[in-house]
Amino acid sequence: MCQHFNDNGSLNVQEIPRDLPTNVKPTDYQISFNVDETKFTFKGETVVEFDVLEPFTKELNYIELNTCELYDVSAKLLLPTEEEAKSIEEFTKFQKTRFTFAEESLLSLKKGDKVKLLINYGGYLNDKMCGFYRSKYEDENGDIKYQFVTQFEATDARKAFPCYDHPSIKSDFTVKMESIKDFVHISNMASNSETIIGDRKVTTFNTLPKHSTYLVAFCVGDFVPVKSQYEYRIPVTTWTVKGAEKRSQYSADFTSKCLEFYENLFDIPFPFNKVDSILCKEFSAGAMENSGMITYREGALLLDPEQHTIAELQRVSEVIAHEVAHQWFGNLVTMSDWTDLWLNESGATFWSWFCCNNFYPEWNVWESFITDSLANAFALDSLRSSHAIQNDSCEPDEINQIFDAISYAKGGSLLRMMKTWLGEKDFVAGVSSYLKEFAWQNATTADLWNHLEKISGKPVTESMSIWTKNVGHPMVTIEEVATTETEITLKLTQNRFLKTADVKPEEDQIIYPIVLFYKTEANAVEGSFENSYVFDTRDTTLTLPISAAKDFYKLNGNQSGFFVTKYPESRYEKLAKQSSLMTDDDKAGLIGEMNSLCAAGAIKTSTFLNLIVNWKSESSPAIWNQMLVALGSIKKAWFFEDEETLNKLKTITAKLAAEKLDELDWEIKESDSFNLKELKVSLFSSAVNNGNEKYTKLSLDLFHKYLEDETVINPLYRDTMFTAVALNGDVNDYDAVFKIYRKNDSRKLVALRTFTRFESKELVDKTFKLIDEKIILPQDIYIALSMIGTRQAGTYILWDWLKTNWAQILLDFPPSLNMLSYIVRICTAGFTQFKQYDDVKSFFAEKECNGFDMALAQSLDSITTKAKWVQRDGSDLIEYLSQL
Template sequence: MCLRGADVDHATAHQGREVLPANVIPTNYDLTLEPNFSDFTFDGKVTIDLKVTEDSKEISVNVIDIDVHSAHVSSSGVSAQEAIKTSYNDELQRVTFQFKDTIPAGSETKLTIKFKGTLNDKMAGFYRSSYKAEDGSTQYLATSQMEPTDARRAFPCFDEPALKANFDVTLISDEKLTCLSNMDVKEEKKVEGGKKAVTFNKSPPMSTYLLAFIVGDLRYIETNEFRLPVRVYATPGNEHHGKFSLDLAAKTLKFYEETFDSPFPLPKMDMVAIPDFSAGAMENWGLITYRTVDLLFDENTSGAATKQRVAEVVQHELAHQWFGNLVTMDFWDGLWLNEGFATWMSWYSCNIFYPEWRVWDGYVTDNLQRALGLDSLRSSHPIEVPVKKASEINQIFDAISYSKGSCVIRMISKWLGEDVFMEGIRRYLKKHAYKNTETGDLWAALSEASGKDVGKVMDIWTKKVGHPVLSVTEDGKKVHVKQNRFLRTADVKPEEDETLYPVFLGLREKSGINTELTLNGRETTIEIQDPEFYKLNANHTGIYRTSYSPERLTKLGEAAKNGLLSVEDRAGMVADAGALAASGYQKTSGVLSLLKGFDTEEDFVVWDEISSRLATIRGAWLFESEDVKKALKHFNKDLISPIAHKIGWDIKPTDDHVLQQLKALAFGSAGMSGDEQVTKAALEMFEKFAAGDKKAINSNLRGSVYAIALINGGEKEYEIILNEYRNAKNADERNTALRALGRSKNPNCIKKSLDLALNGEVKEQDIYLPISALRTHAAGTEALWQWAQDNWDTIVKKLPPGLSMLGSVVQIVTSGFCSDEKAKEIKDFFATKDCKGFEMGLAQSLDSITAKAGWIRRDKDDVEKWLKEQKYLS
């Protein structure tokens, strides 16, 4: 079987890494590339300056899918020599050149390699991206994506983050095309064949995964609001939609320079919208690339949630220019140093620029829940996860490295105080600029700034898998707190419960918050002022769940109504209760009663979490009887409809950012749970829209209106939305249409959605969009899994295992199930497959199915009894 555990002893992390021999070290690359759009190949030549550390007759470099034509070395004191033997190792993704004469240690040596590669369509290395021009023709651009280990697809190199070097890049292209790289242009000259050679200035020392180059017909807009040029590039006709991101980037660069006390060290900042892109964005130094929908924003056609997403992504990538690019982790087990900090920093800076968005309120329902959700599975992994092979690296770009990593940063910043924390960050960046670090280097800088032993407290959080649940019992004013490992599957073994986390208790009472209380052992007893009101984990800055008695939960529900709890407290309390019910700590009926008590709640973030928890319950009960499913749907409607009717769904330009999102959420949830008034309004909007009134649906409501039309309609509605995908003017509108299609339960429409994913009409980057919503209903979930089995070879061919997207698709096609029988069926299917590159995602999906199966076994009767008591079920 291809599944593996992830809780590896960190002490063994450095052993067995598949890294290049250390006999030579690169110091400079002189790289020339010439893409050919007629046959989608590129010619290249690279000369690498090497520091030779020991006498050598062999030099190994990383390559994959590159044809090496020739290689020779020239060293001081030794005649230039061609390689006498070239050996490829596909498993290790490297080529070794053997030379007749010894290359002496300490000599000044240059290795020159001529090669040819493919402008692939896999969104990795140096690849091609296509788009429809304004005249309807298909046009191409050549672009790059190197992280984590795909620079080796673009040119032979030493493709490890610790092997930093300078880069001199030259791109040869048609004279009419734009050429971009990390640095500004040094010179441009005409060369034979009506082409030009664009040479860029030498880069600072940097890792190969941050190198970038683009050749294509691009247009840009520019701002001078920062001390250096800042531009947004896009395909012709789309560049003006970059205005929001452009203005934000200029402000953010200035803010980061001041906050970090560290000038941005490159001569310019370019941000480019790429039509085909596997991730959301990539922080290439000075040349950030983005999925189009995450950079370009049209106020007229996109809603508040999209605007916030674009702001978050832009600020995340700009934070990387310091944290990741200037200072880089020494190997991929330190990925969290890049991603955890950049994630936290994007929220921090977003709050500075847009305080009215109240992003920290939403952090609890976003990053914290994402982190706790994945980390509650046995198949989770530590933040600092040992990785040894290239195939393992892509799999850790997940909610642990990003969200849990950022939650640890948030926890530290609250513990030390933000001013002290930022002083530590400034020291870290100054000391390690242009170098590589490990987590201990960050702890050292924060310890120096704060006078506290940060490593002693925080090492456990980064080196151990999982998080605790605090079980709370009461005796008058005495509160007893005990920590244990929390697993969603409710089957913690003694050996999995040995880690004792340092837990910041954050005791909230009427008099304020006590931030000094810490649980360092298994259990402790604390004294409270008033037994009527207290709450642990104030504002949910700690990474743990809290399990109270049903009586205390009822009191906390009352406290929420009486204004004693913050938005974060209320949302976090709902999240904890939902997660604890799912894992057997509490009864699901208790959570349903708790949610019923939130009928006077008016905050978007809390409703977002309530809706999420209801969706989780309904998802786990997806294959139960129709009567029970209808009863849960009816309860959902009764809970959300009052707020939907109270605030309405006429979204005005004067509505603030958060109110727009609340109106959209309440409208969508009420409509999809059968509210007649909302459904009628949605279908009327859809009818006008279908008749040609493109403004009939507010951009914030578009996805919900489509979903309601599909749930209540048939093939006619499906074709209208499919046509919108095909003809909409921008990526956000197209994606909204594509994402909705899976809501249809019509068998013909289900088949069409599945066909869309593989018939070439939908880009590989978007394969998941037409199929994701199929998991919202039983027929779609079954069809999705059957489709995956029938088309497995095609899926693997389209999404090679070395790329992260295959793992995402595997999770989508399997995770909707809720029974042990289906878990076994899925295991059996993959037992005969090569799971390299997605084994972690598959294990997490199977854990999730097992957890849901256990939940239903425990609470099926409990839920039915509650629904009968509440008159939802006869």
């Protein structure tokens, strides 16, 4: 922080504005980098050309740029005259540097003139997975190597070059890179020229037009190309490491397919002449959508063509489809500010599911959307510590925290709701129109609404703005007020829903325009909805056709709307026996909302368990996954209660899963459908995780045979087999799994999830030593911590570790990185009791929580929810379990 003192030495408190001046706007950057791969530093040169929007003044007689962790900074004007900087002041707190020149140099400039500034500086190739950083890995021979890659989103371009580091400022970028000649150089655009000078290589890339700084990207290292084998009009390449070529082919091919799909869907060609996917061995996020140069962590990019699991195939496919969608949503059309982040992330989330549904219809993608994205959105949005999709403001330490289930999943769920409301044809046409108008520009949420409203003729702006500008979602409570032989009259009331069940009057002021895509017997299993009703008052009445014979209705057909429905208690008993009258989407959605309702005390836990037991004959993997997740949420709430109750919950879960698996025959056959394979995998995993003796013994036997011969197990059961070892193995098994982890092959992540889950103190201590020594990479720390916390003792161990090592954790994972939020959440959210809540709150009471305060608040809300649930429903659950 630059401080200014009076002549007498006293501090002159001068108000320094956080934001950069708006009287100029950068239009062109020429940025050059010379990498020192041994000292982990680089020399940089940046030439920025500005348009003068308003004249300089005596008070504003300087140029400022965002900078962070740059050193030896020097600067001079190139236009309107050549002149060295009179002074250079760094304001560290606000991550910016001020360049001041002689008064006459800038004061003479008029609106419309140009300014050009040259800055030279040094920078660090840090190990924090942000900015221009070093990514460490072991090659095939076990030798330590480094890649040098970029991760600029949200505000870390300033760690590589001085800039206006904000999404609303689009400019042209020309990148030049120098390194040792053996390294490969890659950037957003294709190479324009490449020369070898002695032992150095210099590459200049074509100009990247009209982009925000966070999307600029480049990398240097020992990359190996894997070309797409799918015919597409431009080159598509996955750049990987030696030895991983075979596992990189799928990503190259599927990227090409996704590019072609989106081009055809939106009638907008991808604008550049190549797309590269980069394997980053150390990477803080899952992937990053940089235009033409998408970066990925290993688990989101590589896929073994012969040994992958279903989950791995779906994960890699969805991430690739997401990042390719960003080439239109975020890159071609960019949000005007981080407050509208959802335009990027929800757009990419929704369309990635849409894209995967095109290529893999057998996945029943929209069922999985309900159990994945929709469920994640509800989980966070049902907490008081949630936030609106559109944020009124976004301070620097808040930006990384809003990359969460609201900006991704809730927004994606609202897009799915609109697709149902507007119809797919008008919805796609409206989105395409929006993309075309704002290509190469910045846009707001209102811009998207305007195009959807214009195409569909429906009041999109009026309706959807309420959903995106307000935090939370409603619960619709149904009262059955009158019934005849042919119809039923319902009274509907909407209120804010919180799992903590303590909504305050001031939090319950919003009336949502809810589109009720209701179902009756006549359209029970249809996918389209001619029956819909807009519910935009506090309460209303609705009369539905119904027969005494079937007596069926469902208010939120296919779980298309973003609200929770609370039926009368007697209606749940009927729905539990009306599975045949609902689609799988309906059933998955009903399970999810009942889970939320019993957590909030709106229905009894026994009512929910009764429905699950009644649906044990279901055959959809999505429905079973939702039921097993729901049972898991009950176990998590009772995690620190009496052992007998917890064991009964585990026994019920294991019994349900094992009996269904016995019925199906656990062995996977070539003739099994995709759904049947997925169901068997899910049931097998649940049976083992919950201690079923038969399937645990089978898994352990297979594992020890697997160590000698990897072909003894169907790869789809690989993860379950490893889980059984984690839950029941000894130190020799730990060492065997760790040995697999060190091979760095396709089993690395499952091995990591396994040896970090072993329970004995000796082995947990060993795992923490591996974290300290960074053998478990910092990018994967959240995996290790999550596994340690799967058992009671592990939850306390995590909390003690966090408290004891807090100072070092802050150094390793500074608040500006979202990794710290993950760590705080993982180490606190597993608690379930009020006394544990008090302990967590007390520890952080005197801490500076900027950068992770939202995660902490969400953990505390989660603990409160579980504590109230147990307090309220403890006797109800015990009574129900005693009857089974």
